[in-house]
């Protein structure tokens with residue numbers, strides 16, 4: 001604590017001056033992570049639980065990185081996610097707009113969206129494999145479905161919650177329906193769309209890994225599944241940590257894009 | 269002289285969840301002359317906004333019609349500028365882009381757009397904030413931006429729905445004077461809704477008093493004070509007499525009901 005005191009330059013703090021600046025938070029983050037890994041090292045080095053030590057996992061990661069296996073696995077998983085996710089978003093946004101803008105379109109599409117939303121994407125895999133074969137298509141399809149369903153609802157929510165007065169303000173300035181759509185509806189629903197994109201990416205990522213556990217010849221999920229057969233815990237850890245880190249990075253990228261695109265928002 | 273805006277027996281009912289129709293506005297007749305500044309006061313729910321939205325072309329009347337320059341209003345038009353109580357600025361656009369919004373639709377070229385926008389931004393005193401986003405503006409500044417945006421497309425008519433309702437007393441008085449100054453230069457026709465009796469008398473050449481249940485025009489009070497109006501006038505005995513008259517008209521029907 002005493003080390004971080006110097007971070008607290010705001011002078012606003014009353015009582016005990018707890019550091020709250022972004023840098024102080026980062027320092028606390030790092031300390032927490034280092035602490036967690038130390039605990040892991042401590043517990044495993046005494047053989048308390050039958051898990052690999054951080055060092056063993058790191059060694060395994062280096063080996064996999066050198067043989068290129070780690071990269072090819074990560075690329076395989078990422079490739080699937082991006083293909084499915086991009087397709088999902090690309091189709092979800094216009095469909096979401098359609099649902100928000102035209103009541104008839106909503107009435108047609110909504111039952112399907114609501115129905116499929118209650119089915120976990122993974123539950124579609126058996127069907128997808130039977131109907132689409134065992135190559136990439138069923139996996140990409142399932143990821144597509146996961147990201148489509150979360151984004152379509154978010155986009156639709158965005159469109160229907162656009163402030164009526166804002167639309168009226170555009171109308172009295174002479175805007176026709178198309179202009180209102182392009183210059184009011186689209187920007188006004190962007191924050192909602194970005195929430196959908198973020199959730200969609202998250203569910204795509206968890207779906208791809210799970211899909212690879214079930215049916216794949218490559219990818220981080222596939223590697224874990226293989227390692228499981230040989231009780232290779234270090235490899236399982238390498239895959240798990242890679243999945244976590246990649247997921248985190250993707251989420252942060254979306255957040256960064258979001259904060260740029262919706263910087264105009266009045267945050268409470 | 270034909271009136272600029274003419275309410276002809278305008279009636280508006282709302283169906284509330286299949287119940288018997290609710291009469292928001294009952295047979296309103298009102299002529300507003302070209303270049304006139306009219307204020308509308310009345311208790312909450314008496315149909316002020318409804319009447320204005322019908323004139324703006326945002327709401328269709330159940331019967332009767334509003335004429336603007338002898339033509340029946342069927343939708344919004346750029347000759348009628350509207351300023352909403354909730355500002356309704358586009359939060360993703362800067363002050364300048366907001367003001368340019370209508371100009372772009374009207375097909376003005378880039379340079380011209382900018383010139384016109386900057387003129388009105390200066391007029392409402394927001395030059396230093398031309399590149400700011402609405403979220404960084406105070407309530408009064410947002411309202412001034414909304415006024416500049418409406419003015420920029422050069423509407424012959426301004427419809428203003430409690431535009432100063434959310435402002436503190438000082439900002440309010442400043443914007444009233446600013447509005448009157450702009451109005452006296454350009455002589456647009458103004459229909460200005462307010463809750464504030466003082467404001468209604470200070471701005472208008474005629475105050476339209478409405479009553480509720482059913483919403484209707486109750487009385488018109490002529491304000492025979494010369495323009496330009498000054499802060500001293502607010503303290504004059506004529507002013508307080510007029511204010512009392514409007515006040516009584518606003519509260520009399522409510523007491524009777």
Ligand SMILES: Nc1ncnc2c1ncn2[C@@H]1O[C@H](COP(=O)(O)OP(=O)(O)OP(=O)(O)O)[C@@H](O)[C@H]1O
Nearest residue numbers: 282283284292311312313314315316317318319483
């Ligand atoms: N879309 C609507 N559906 C049903 N009733 C409505 C609708 N719009 C207005 N009303 C009703 O019509 C009446 C008049 O509404 P209006 O908004 O014109 O009042 P107002 O005089 O502007 O009130 P305020 O001063 O509070 O703004 C109100 O009783 C309101 O409940």
Ligand SMILES: [Mg+2]
Nearest residue numbers: 316317318429
């Ligand atoms: Mg109102």
